Amino acid sequence: MDATDAVEMVRQALWVALLISAPVLVAGMxxxxxxxxxxxxTQIQEQTVAFVPKIVVMAxxxxxxxxxxxxxLLEYSHEVIANIPAML
Structure with missing residues (x-):
């Protein structure tokens, strides 16, 4: 395993993390x-008013x-596990 393989693996991990967190974060936003x-x-400036709907929608x-x-996550895990022999 050389540096390019490691960088590619980290890039894929970051992409999967971004992909799986995006729906919840976009809904909350x-x-x-x-x-x-x-x-x-309505000029209501109460911080707790926005908290409960965001938590409910995100859940x-x-x-x-x-x-x-x-x-x-399973697809990424299978890919990483399948590439373990190539890393050694």
Missing amino acids: LVGLVIGFLQAL IVLMITLPWVLIQ
């Missing part, structure tokens, strides 16, 4: 923007995408 917009319209998105996340 969108809910935060909508709640922030509604707070600006729902996580439950919905969990099978896909597990598939992505």
